[in-house]
Amino acid sequence: MLTERQMLVLQVIIDEFIVTAHPVGSRAIAKKGTIPYSAATIRNEMADLEEKGFLEKTHSSSGRIPSEKGYRCHVDHIIASLSGINNKNVIKDIIQDGFYEFEQIVQLSAEVLSELTNYTSIILGPELLETKLKQIQMITLSPHTAVAILVTNTGHVEHRTFSIPAEINSSDLEKMVNIINHHLAGSPVISLPELFNSEIISIMKKYLDDFDRSYHYLKTAFLPEQPVKLYVGGVSNILMQPEFNDVEKIRTFLTMMEKEDEIATLLKQTDDGINVTIGQENQVEAIKEFSLITATYRLDEGQHGTIALLGPTRMEYRRVISLLKILSNEMTEALYMWYKNNG
Amino acid sequence: MLTERQMLVLQVIIDEFIVTAHPVGSRAIAKKGTIPYSAATIRNEMADLEEKGFLEKTHSSSGRIPSEKGYRCHVDHIIASLSGINNKNVIKDIIQDGFYEFEQIVQLSAEVLSELTNYTSIILGPELLETKLKQIQMITLSPHTAVAILVTNTGHVEHRTFSIPAEINSSDLEKMVNIINHHLAGSPVISLPELFNSEIISIMKKYLDDFDRSYHYLKTAFLPEQPVKLYVGGVSNILMQPEFNDVEKIRTFLTMMEKEDEIATLLKQTDDGINVTIGQENQVEAIKEFSLITATYRLDEGQHGTIALLGPTRMEYRRVISLLKILSNEMTEALYMWYKNNG
DNA sequence: AATTAGCACTCACTTCATTAGAGTGCTAAC
């Protein structure tokens, strides 16, 4: 589809544009001398590249900027050539110093990532619903209120304060908690409501006086509020990009970033491995001007989460993609170690 | 210091400027007809007001804008006239619907506040160190790791995952937790380290084999990481203000908002009651262009937190101050109720 | 004596024209 030389020209233009954020002209390329052709030749190739849809003009006599198709080609090229990456131990070096808990590892990774790239990093925690119940605790604060605490095998702690209905006495509550721990420990959190219905109901009915009421309360008390957790790093970082010299754009961007649930659902539907969606390729309206690069990391037994990097379409794809690949590997490794110790 | 009429003119200018954010001219005021004087008269008064430092010009032939001294006068005036506020039940109406836990009440208040004002609201949670230990739990995830959970009387849950040193066996751990709960439940969290030293050490030495090691781990495991919690609402809200039409200002502001600890220390050193610091009056460099209004809310027994509102110096002080007063009262009330049930 | 009308002057903001510079496309020469 593209000749060798056209590919070369496209690369040079993208590289240049990534740095300057300004349209690139043929003469400028020729002057730089990265490729040994005259401005006119390059001009001709550029015209062809534009015709084929890999470049665009901002106006009729401007230089060219890469189109989304151009970026796509660039990115596919990078991913294809991405094989033996030298693992730089970005995260591992930091982690090995001491003991970090699960959430810290993830949060740290998000910060490191945005620090290294100057884009905004978003990490989607592993689907909480797929973690397994370790233990439930119920701590009464007063005769009328209690804190329910749910701990998963990943060390995630979820808690909720709620009022104890007058119909339930504290010994009943204790019994319930014991029953749950005994029967449901080790079950995936996602299946808890179901298991409640199938396994626990029958048992509880034997032990508890006022079952129906209690049941209702328990069910709401023992489910995690947010099924996933987002770790965001470097929101203000990305605003340094020249793309954000417009106030309105900043507002739009920040408003979007506040919609955590939308971002979460977006990140959830990514495939395994490295994934790049450029501009209009994005399904979500609010980021159609951005590029989103995602990578998955895994825990044991099929649990996984997503690392993502959000930046302008004009992104340092080469660097960023390999970084993300390294980091997702490292996280998988670090978390695997963690998981092994804590399963 | 100011004549009746000068006061009037100052008020009108401030009111106008709060709405338009543009310098106010004498002719414009006269035309509006809020005060029955000609442009020339008003002009003279404005000249006097400027001389006395209550007004400023942006350039030699511009209209006037209120100086910080002008705002200060305005604000002092408002606070003086602030007596019988009709309690509007902003929060209470919402809260009474169902049971809300402590953190929800505070978070909700922050959101409501920024929603009502279009400024950024910051609520400083009650000093965690002053809450009292309710119970400690230790849940082992694996032979080498455990989650330590600390619950306070306010229902606050703090947790930390850490690795269990090989020297400590699980029955020792259990013993320690029991000892702590038995002796320290009810003690203020702030005094825990001290009590550890004075009361627990001696007792533990009797029970535990390898005391020294265990002690070190416990001490770090059972102290809340962040002594206070910040609840921020409507960060992107404030960006709609015309003061933020400059990209650089937005960046500065957002960078500042990311420094949570700085904000926390700033809010901690506020007096009781309503407090307004305008522009340069602020000690912290980053908010010398803003006004900060703070109010305190109380829990039982001397525990208290701070509600704050951050906006441009051009702020609707009248509305905002009374709102903050109402809200701090309501929060005190709501939390008092909560506290009573859960003490 | 206080207030107001009148007038000259100031300054930011907008609009418009001009220019410089970087770019393109095309044709002809190498």
Next chain:
DNA sequence: GTTAGCACTCTAATGAAGTGAGTGCTAATT
């Protein structure tokens, strides 16, 4: 196939002119 040359295009920067809201001062009015 590659390059040089040239006419043409468009943006961005610059500056001049006009507009309008504002001020300060003085003199007239109440």
